Amino acid sequence: MTNRVMIEARGLVKRYGDFTAVKGIELEVQEGEIFGFLGPNGAGKSTTIKMLTTISRLTDGLARVAGHDVTRETDEVRSSLGIVFQDPTLDIGLTAWENLYLHGLLYGLASTEIRERADAVLAMMELQERRKDLVKTFSGGMKRRLEIARGLMHRPKVLFLDEPTVGLDPQTRARIWDYVKTLRDENGLTIFMTTHYMDEAEHCDRIAIMDQGEIIALDTPDNLKRSVGNDVITLQTANDAQAIAALAANFSITARSVQGGVQFDAEDGETFLPQLLARNLFHVTSLNLRKPTLDDVFMLLTGRTIREEDLGARDQMREAFRQRGNRR
Amino acid sequence: MSLRAVYVVWLRELIKFWREKARIVTSLVQPAVWLFVMGKGLSGFVHLHGPFSGSYTAFMLPGVMGMTVLFASIFSSVSIIWDRDFGFLKEMLVAPVPRSALVFGKILSGATVAMIQGTLVLIFSPFVGVQLSFTGVLEAMGTMFLLSLSLSGLGIAVATRMTSMQGFQLVMNFLLMPMYFLSGAIYPLQGLPTWMSAIARIDPLAYGVDALKWALIRFHQFSLSVDYAVLVGLAVVFTLIATSLFKMEG
Numbered sequence: 001m002t003n004r005v006m007i008e009a010r011g012l013v014k015r016y017g018d019f020t021a022v023k024g025i026e027l028e029v030q031e032g033e034i035f036g037f038l039g040p041n042g043a044g045k046s047t048t049i050k051m052l053t054t055i056s057r058l059t060d061g062l063a064r065v066a067g068h069d070v071t072r073e074t075d076e077v078r079s080s081l082g083i084v085f086q087d088p089t090l091d092i093g094l095t096a097w098e099n100l101y102l103h104g105l106l107y108g109l110a111s112t113e114i115r116e117r118a119d120a121v122l123a124m125m126e127l128q129e130r131r132k133d134l135v136k137t138f139s140g141g142m143k144r145r146l147e148i149a150r151g152l153m154h155r156p157k158v159l160f161l162d163e164p165t166v167g168l169d170p171q172t173r174a175r176i177w178d179y180v181k182t183l184r185d186e187n188g189l190t191i192f193m194t195t196h197y198m199d200e201a202e203h204c205d206r207i208a209i210m211d212q213g214e215i216i217a218l219d220t221p222d223n224l225k226r227s228v229g230n231d232v233i234t235l236q237t238a239n240d241a242q243a244i245a246a247l248a249a250n251f252s253i254t255a256r257s258v259q260g261g262v263q264f265d266a267e268d269g270e271t272f273l274p275q276l277l278a279r280n281l282f283h284v285t286s287l288n289l290r291k292p293t294l295d296d297v298f299m300l301l302t303g304r305t306i307r308e309e310d311l312g313a314r315d316q317m318r319e320a321f322r323q324r325g326n327r328r
Numbered sequence: 329m330s331l332r333a334v335y336v337v338w339l340r341e342l343i344k345f346w347r348e349k350a351r352i353v354t355s356l357v358q359p360a361v362w363l364f365v366m367g368k369g370l371s372g373f374v375h376l377h378g379p380f381s382g383s384y385t386a387f388m389l390p391g392v393m394g395m396t397v398l399f400a401s402i403f404s405s406v407s408i409i410w411d412r413d414f415g416f417l418k419e420m421l422v423a424p425v426p427r428s429a430l431v432f433g434k435i436l437s438g439a440t441v442a443m444i445q446g447t448l449v450l451i452f453s454p455f456v457g458v459q460l461s462f463t464g465v466l467e468a469m470g471t472m473f474l475l476s477l478s479l480s481g482l483g484i485a486v487a488t489r490m491t492s493m494q495g496f497q498l499v500m501n502f503l504l505m506p507m508y509f510l511s512g513a514i515y516p517l518q519g520l521p522t523w524m525s526a527i528a529r530i531d532p533l534a535y536g537v538d539a540l541k542w543a544l545i546r547f548h549q550f551s552l553s554v555d556y557a558v559l560v561g562l563a564v565v566f567t568l569i570a571t572s573l574f575k576m577e578g
Contacts, residue, residue: 053422078424089415093344105336106423150419 004031004067006158006190007052011061014047021047023213024061029192029206031157034184036204037194038294040304044213045194046086049162052192053083066157079107082151086162086194088143092136096127096146099135100153107154114153121149125179141172148179159183161193165200177203198294209298216301221294228292228300231269236261236286246281260288333425337433338440341404345441352448355400359392359449363456366514367392376516380547385456387547390540391513393449393472394533397442398508401476402500404438405483409493431484431571438480439473446472458544467543474559475536481566482532488573511537517549532562 007029014022022044029035037045050056052063054074063070066080090099097118104114122128125145135143144164151159161180165173177200183189193204201207202221209217209224217224237243243262247253255264266272269289277284298304345352363385371384380387411417420430447469453460483500490496510517510524511533517525528534539555542548548555 055418055422075424078422081422083422085415085418087415087418089417089419091340091344091416092414093347094340098340098343102336102340103419103423105339106333106420106425108332108424 005029005064006031006033006066007035007192008064009048009052009061010063012048012051012058012063013060014044014051014056015059021213022051025210025215027208027215027218029158029190031190032184032188033206034180034191034204035193036201036207037192037210038196038198038201038207038298039194039210040196043210045210046162048210049160049192049194053081053160054078079154080156081158081160082154082156083160084144084147084151084162084164086166088147090135090143090147090150092138093134095132095134096122096138097131099146100150103150103153109154117153117155121152124152124182125149141168141175144168144172144176145179148176152183156189158190158192161191163194163196165195165197173197173200198298201294207294209301211302217297224294224297225292228296230265230267231292232263232290233266233269233273234258234260234263234288234290235284238283238285243282243284250279250281251276261286330425330429333420333423333429334433334436337420337430338437341407341434341437342440345437345444352445355396355445356448356451358399359396360452362392362395362514363388363452367456380516380545382545383457386458386545387516387541388514389449389453389456389458390468390544391511391537393446393468393544394475394511394513394537394540395508396449397446397472397476397536398479398504398533400442400445401438401479402483402504404441405434405480405487406493406496408434408484408487409490409496413493427575428571431574432567434484435477435480435567435570438483439476442476442480443469443473446476453544460544464543468540471536471539471543471559474556474563475533475539478532478559478562478566481563481570484570485566485573488570488576507531507533510534512541512549513537532558535559 005028007027009025009027012022012025013020025044025048037048039045047056051058052065052070054070054077058071065077068076068080070077091102094102100118100121101114104117109117118131119128122131125148127142127146127149130138130142135146138146148159148161148164164180165176168176180191180193181203184191195201204221206218206220207224208215217227219227235243240257240262244255244257247255247262247264253264253266255262257263269291273287273289367385367388374384376382376384376387408417411420417430421427447465450460450465450468486499486503487496490499506527510528510531512528513533517528517534520528535550535555535558538548538550539552539559542552542555
C-alpha cells in the first residue's frame with residue numbers, strides 16, 4: 001500500500017456569524033485507513049465533514065480530498081468521494097435499482113458500467129434479491145446498506161460515513177462494520193467516519209477526538225487508551241490484608257482496599273495476572289481486569305462523557321423518525 | 329451545463345409520476361368538478377356576449393386546463409421542499425453536477441407532468457361541446473408546456489425561500505386561487521373593474537389561458553404574440569430567479 005495522503009486539512013475554519021464551529025483543524029488521513037471522528041453532538045464533526053465533502057464552504061484554511069482542493073476542484077473532489085449521510089437520502093419512492101441507476105447517471109457512468117456496478121454493489125451489500133423492490137419496503141439496516149452501495153457506485157477513493165450505525169440494532173451494526181472492513185481490505189478504500197458510539201470507534205485505525213470545534217486528541221485507539229493510564233485490576237481474596245502485603249513485597253505494588261476487594265493498577269494487566277497467579281502467593285477467589293476505554297479518554301480530556309443521553313432534541317427526533325421508518 | 333444531470337432529475341420525477349397512476353386519475357377529479365358541477369350549473373344563467381358563441385362549459389375547458397397546469401406545476405415544485413426534508417436533495421447536491429442543472433431538471437419535469445395532466449383534461453371535450461383538431465391539441469400542449477415552465481420556476485423560487493411545507497401551502501393559497509380566478513378561466517376579462525383587470529394583466533396564468541382558448545375554441549382577448557412573448561419572458565425570468573435563489577441556499 002502506498003503512503004498517499006487521501007484527506008488533508010490545514011487550518012480548517014468554519015464560522016457562522018460570531019460562532020466558530022470549527023477552529024482551525026489539522027488532519028491527514030492515509031490511503032486505506034479507517035479514520036474515526038469522535039465527539040459529542042455539536043463538536044463540529046458534521047460541519048467538518050460538510051466542508052471536506054464540498055457541501056459547505058470553508059471560512060478559512062485548506063482541504064484536499066484525493067489530491068484535489070475542495071474549494072477549487074469541487075467536481076473532481078465530488079467524483080472521488082462517496083458519502084453516506086446521517087439522515088437517509090434515498091428516494092423511497094424508487095426501487096433499489098433505480099436509486100443506483102440514477103446515481104450512476106448523475107456521476108457520468110456509461111449505461112453498461114452502471115449495470116455492472118449496480119450488480120457488484122448490490123452483491124457486496126447482499127441486496128440482489130431486493131433490487132426491484134421499492135425502498136419504502138426496506139428495513140432500516142437494508143436502507144443503510146443500500147445507501148453504502150449507492151455511495152460505492154462510482155468507485156470513490158474515499159468513503160465518508162456520517163454516523164453510519166445510528167438507530168440500528170447491534171447485529172446490523174456489526175454487519176455494517178464487517179462491510180466497512182471488507183471495503184478497506186479488498187478495495188483499498190479510505191474511510192472517514194464519525195460516530196459517538198465509543199465501542200465502535202475501536203474498529204478504526206486512528207481516531208480524532210473533537211470537542212468544541214477543536215481536535216483534542218489524534219492517535220490509534222490503543223495509544224489513546226494507554227495515555228489515560230494503566231489497567232485496573234480488582235481481586236477478591238480470602239485475606240485482603242495478606243494480599244496487599246504480598247503485592248508490596250513481591251512486586252512493589254501499592255494496592256488499595258476497596259469494597260470489592262483489593263485493587264491496584266498495572267501497566268499490562270494481561271501479562272501481569274498470569275505471573276501473579278503462578279506465584280500462588282495468596283488465594284484469589286475472583287478477579288477483574290478493566291482496560292481503559294475511549295470513554296475514559298474522552299472523560300480525561302474533557303471532563304465529560306459522551307453518552308447516548310446527551311443526544312440533542314434533533315437527534316432524538318431523528319432516531320424516532322428512523323425507528324418509524326424501520327418498521328415499515 | 330450538464331444535460332445528463334438535468335435528464336436524471338427529470339427521469340426521477342417521471343418514473344415516480346408514472347408509478348402513481350392513481351394520482352393521474354385523481355388529477356382529473358378537480359377539472360371534472362369545475363366543468364360539470366360549476367360549469368353545467370352556471371351555464372343556465374350565464375350568457376356570454378360578444379364574439380364567443382359556444383357554450384359556457386366550452387368556454388371553461390381551456391381555463392380548467394390552465395388551472396390543472398397551475399396546480400400540477402406548483403405541486404411538482406413543492407417536491408423540492410420534500411426532497412430537502414427527506415434528504416434526497418443532498419444526494420444531488422454532492423454529485424459532480426452544477427446546481428442549476430437540478431433546477432432545470434425540476435422545472436422541465438414539472439412542465440412535462442403538467443402538460444400531460446392538462447392534456448388528459450381534453451378527454452372531457454366531447455361532453456362540453458369542444459371539437460378538437462390535431463393542430464389545436466398540439467398548440468395547446470405547447471402552450472401548457474410553456475406556461476408550466478414559468479409557473480414551475482415561480483414555484484421553485486418561492487419554495488427555496490420556504491423552510492416548511494406549511495409555509496409554502498399558505499403562500500400558495502394566497503397566490504393560486506386569485507391567479508386562477510383572475511386568469512379569464514371562468515369569466516372573460518372584459519368589463520371588469522379597473523383594479524381587477526389591472527391584476528389580471530400581471531397574472532401569468534391569464535396569458536396562458538388566453539393562448540389555450542385560442543388553440544381550442546378560437547377565442548382570445550389579448551394578441552397571441554403578446555401571450556407568447558409574456559410566457560417565454562416569464563419562463564426565462566422565473567427560471568433565472570429560481571436558479572439564483574437555489575444556488576444561494578446552503
